Amino acid sequence: MAFSERVSRLKSSLIREILAAAQRPQVMSFAGGLPAEAMLPNVDWSDMPVTLGQYGMSEGEPALREMLAAEARALGLPCSASQVLVVSGSQQTLDLAAKLYIDKGTQILLEAPTYLAALQIFQLFGADCLTVPLEADGPDLGQLRQRLERHRPAFIYLIPTFQNPSAVRYSEAKREAVAALLDEFGVTLIEDEPYRELTFDGGSARPIAGRLKKSSWIYTGTVSKTLLPGLRVGYLIASPDLFPHLLKLKQSADLHTNRIGQWQALQWIGSERYQAHLTQLRSFYRQRRDAFQSALERHFSDLADWNVPQGGLFFWLTLKRPLDTRTLLDAALADDVAFMPGEPFFPEPDRNPGHLRLNFSHIDPDRLEEGIRRLAVVVRRAQADKAA
Amino acid sequence: MAFSERVSRLKSSLIREILAAAQRPQVMSFAGGLPAEAMLPNVDWSDMPVTLGQYGMSEGEPALREMLAAEARALGLPCSASQVLVVSGSQQTLDLAAKLYIDKGTQILLEAPTYLAALQIFQLFGADCLTVPLEADGPDLGQLRQRLERHRPAFIYLIPTFQNPSAVRYSEAKREAVAALLDEFGVTLIEDEPYRELTFDGGSARPIAGRLKKSSWIYTGTVSKTLLPGLRVGYLIASPDLFPHLLKLKQSADLHTNRIGQWQALQWIGSERYQAHLTQLRSFYRQRRDAFQSALERHFSDLADWNVPQGGLFFWLTLKRPLDTRTLLDAALADDVAFMPGEPFFPEPDRNPGHLRLNFSHIDPDRLEEGIRRLAVVVRRAQADKAA
Numbered sequence: 001m002a003f004s005e006r007v008s009r010l011k012s013s014l015i016r017e018i019l020a021a022a023q024r025p026q027v028m029s030f031a032g033g034l035p036a037e038a039m040l041p042n043v044d045w046s047d048m049p050v051t052l053g054q055y056g057m058s059e060g061e062p063a064l065r066e067m068l069a070a071e072a073r074a075l076g077l078p079c080s081a082s083q084v085l086v087v088s089g090s091q092q093t094l095d096l097a098a099k100l101y102i103d104k105g106t107q108i109l110l111e112a113p114t115y116l117a118a119l120q121i122f123q124l125f126g127a128d129c130l131t132v133p134l135e136a137d138g139p140d141l142g143q144l145r146q147r148l149e150r151h152r153p154a155f156i157y158l159i160p161t162f163q164n165p166s167a168v169r170y171s172e173a174k175r176e177a178v179a180a181l182l183d184e185f186g187v188t189l190i191e192d193e194p195y196r197e198l199t200f201d202g203g204s205a206r207p208i209a210g211r212l213k214k215s216s217w218i219y220t221g222t223v224s225k226t227l228l229p230g231l232r233v234g235y236l237i238a239s240p241d242l243f244p245h246l247l248k249l250k251q252s253a254d255l256h257t258n259r260i261g262q263w264q265a266l267q268w269i270g271s272e273r274y275q276a277h278l279t280q281l282r283s284f285y286r287q288r289r290d291a292f293q294s295a296l297e298r299h300f301s302d303l304a305d306w307n308v309p310q311g312g313l314f315f316w317l318t319l320k321r322p323l324d325t326r327t328l329l330d331a332a333l334a335d336d337v338a339f340m341p342g343e344p345f346f347p348e349p350d351r352n353p354g355h356l357r358l359n360f361s362h363i364d365p366d367r368l369e370e371g372i373r374r375l376a377v378v379v380r381r382a383q384a385d386k387a388a
Numbered sequence: 389m390a391f392s393e394r395v396s397r398l399k400s401s402l403i404r405e406i407l408a409a410a411q412r413p414q415v416m417s418f419a420g421g422l423p424a425e426a427m428l429p430n431v432d433w434s435d436m437p438v439t440l441g442q443y444g445m446s447e448g449e450p451a452l453r454e455m456l457a458a459e460a461r462a463l464g465l466p467c468s469a470s471q472v473l474v475v476s477g478s479q480q481t482l483d484l485a486a487k488l489y490i491d492k493g494t495q496i497l498l499e500a501p502t503y504l505a506a507l508q509i510f511q512l513f514g515a516d517c518l519t520v521p522l523e524a525d526g527p528d529l530g531q532l533r534q535r536l537e538r539h540r541p542a543f544i545y546l547i548p549t550f551q552n553p554s555a556v557r558y559s560e561a562k563r564e565a566v567a568a569l570l571d572e573f574g575v576t577l578i579e580d581e582p583y584r585e586l587t588f589d590g591g592s593a594r595p596i597a598g599r600l601k602k603s604s605w606i607y608t609g610t611v612s613k614t615l616l617p618g619l620r621v622g623y624l625i626a627s628p629d630l631f632p633h634l635l636k637l638k639q640s641a642d643l644h645t646n647r648i649g650q651w652q653a654l655q656w657i658g659s660e661r662y663q664a665h666l667t668q669l670r671s672f673y674r675q676r677r678d679a680f681q682s683a684l685e686r687h688f689s690d691l692a693d694w695n696v697p698q699g700g701l702f703f704w705l706t707l708k709r710p711l712d713t714r715t716l717l718d719a720a721l722a723d724d725v726a727f728m729p730g731e732p733f734f735p736e737p738d739r740n741p742g743h744l745r746l747n748f749s750h751i752d753p754d755r756l757e758e759g760i761r762r763l764a765v766v767v768r769r770a771q772a773d774k775a776a
Binding site: 002003004005006007010011016032034035037040041042043045046048050051052053054055056058088089091092095099100101102103106117120121124125152154224227228229230231232233245248249251252253254255256257258259260261264 | 390391392393394395398399404420422423425428429430431433434436438439440441442443444446475476477479480483487488489490491494505508509512513540542612615616617618619620621633636637639640641642643644645646647648649652
């Protein structure tokens with residue numbers, strides 16, 4: 001069997017195994033990043049034109065592209081509809097970006113930690129992954145400058161708003177500083193913002209892409225966290241120099257994004273009904289965040305440190321006494337608790353032990369306390385074993 | 389700007405330009421491969437469960453996978469649901485196969501001519517494209533054996549039923565012979581069957597994948613030609629050795645295929661209503677094929693040779709006096725007629741002049757005669773100019 005060289009870099013299915021195990025109904029899962037079922041809006045399909053069953057344009061539906069461009073401009077990202085490409089979920093943006101930029105050995109720059117599925121696809125294409133550490137308000141600027149002075153990464157991949165996994169939101173000052181550095185060194189920005197709308201304190205900041213004066217950029221978002229992930233509708237907006245290449249890559253990947261999901265997204269985006277839904281969603285998740293924070297304080301305050309997330313879907317715990325959290329999985333699953341170990345969110349997992357990513361949006365609050373309690377017991381037991 | 393090496397192989401947008409030009413309402417287009425709008429079925433969404441808005445499995449919806457496996461077994465392709473992967477249109481199968489097999493310089497084997505978009509994505513990944521010529525009943529077996537004796541292609545890509553562009557349907561004997569050769573040389577088969585159900589004489593033959601005894605295989609199909617292309621729902625079925633890799637590649641490409649399209653597809657596949665729709669569709673396209681054949685006989689009988697297609701969506705014309713049909717495009721479009729030049733369907737376009745691919749399913753019959761007449765005039769004029 002002669003597969004491509006890239007297949008040797010296809011990652012083990014650890015994450016798939018966790019998520020599969022978390023499907024068992026008795027499991028209390030903090031592992032995934034699923035929206036709460038209760039908050040999936042009822043959608044109406046009765047007015048959808050039958051002509052949407054026909055093939056569509058690779059760029060996406062014109063009306064949706066106009067609406068997405070208008071929304072982006074309102075956020076402070078100057079752009080026109082001609083720069084908007086509708087994609088099959090923002091995961092596809094990462095696939096297209098990998099194809100556009102990455103040969104074997106191509107250097108790219110990532111936050112540490114970073115989004116696991118991004119890391120996997122960039123590595124699949126053979127990227128050499130450099131990292132810059134995240135602080136509570138964004139990247140360590142000194143280290144970012146140092147990386148840019150020493151390397152010529154093909155792009156930097158950032159998730160500046162409620163990052164997955166760390167929940168970090170960049171400060172205004174760091175957004176400005178990062179944009180200035182990227183312009184200074186002429187580095188392309190890929191800015192991924194699936195969680196922007198899930199803000200609990202009302203904060204909103206201009207995208208970094210909107211602050212660039214010279215560098216090329218791709219900004220990507222999705223309706224998966226705010227409307228319905230099952231639609232598989234996301235989008236990217238790109239600087240005009242990149243757009244034609246991304247369009248051709250999109251066409252060769254899947255011709256175009258499904259039009260029924262695009263139509264449904266257009267019924268919501270920019271509407272008052274969508275704003276009302278987002279308000280409800282934020283309030284719902286804020287309450288779940290608060291309940292989660294209380295449970296963590298009761299069971300984890302002596303075991304870990306964390307920042308209270310101001311948006312998004314995750315708590316990121318740092319154990320006071322680090323251990324490889326992957327070794328906790330079997331015990332946790334045996335106790336019907338699932339979580340996501342932190343190590344795989346780093347290009348060098350073994351050098352970054354001691355973090356746990358806990359999703360707070362999905363679990364039923366009635367089972368939350370018991371789940372957190374059991375997880376704390378698993379950690380305590382492992383640390384006692386290690387000390388013994 | 390440092391793009392990946394692969395971007396240098398992104399093809400020019402000739403095809404996009406033709407299809408864009410063909411959008412003008414006054415243009416009589418034989419260029420695309422669009423189903424007839426009149427035959428898009430009315431679909432009902434009112435019973436779709438709201439839970440389908442949630443994230444789904446990368447494999448696809450379990451009930452749909454079961455149904456697709458049952459249909460494939462009925463065709464003579466032994467398989468279980470665990471071998472079925474739902475994809476975002478069968479174009480995505482080509483993307484996943486390219487990722488699985490192709491490094492720069494990897495040899496693969498294709499029919500000549502072959503499906504344009506397959507050629508493009510295989511070349512994008514850097515494939516070295518070997519070809520075997522098609523005859524009226526399938527590939528030239530002598531040349532196929534010769535290629536397999538001299539080379540070790542990573543896979544062979546075949547469209548055995550109503551091929552795009554040539555409309556060739558493999559005979560029973562050639563299906564058997566091809567399967568035997570692939571087993572003899574241990575070459576993986578990728579079998580693409582978007583047009584299988586669009587048969588005008590009722591003929592149906594067992595897939596080649598179902599005849600293999602040893603070789604690995606990927607069989608791929610879609611609902612785009614029989615139900616609604618806008619759903620972007622296709623599928624692949626793979627031998628068990630390939631499936632886990634394809635699943636991981638699917639997950640990294642777009643997590644999973646949109647669930648609303650999958651749900652709609654499941655409402656049709658295997659149902660009596662679907663059979664009735666297919667019967668209508670075949671009859672409708674057969675009539676269009678007949679009208680097209682009449683018009684061709686009136687205007688092209690002295691200019692070109694062709695076989696009458698027994699299924700699919702295309703006539704494939706071979707000019708009696710070959711010329712580069714790409715040079716006809718400007719004149720045709722100036723006369724408001726669009727067609728697809730044959731050259732880009734070959735890995736070596738310049739060495740394969742003189743074919744035209746004409747779609748017969750989409751154009752309104754009232755405009756057909758005038759369109760064919762104008763196209764014949766364009767060809768005649770070019771041949772006169774060449775002779776002069």
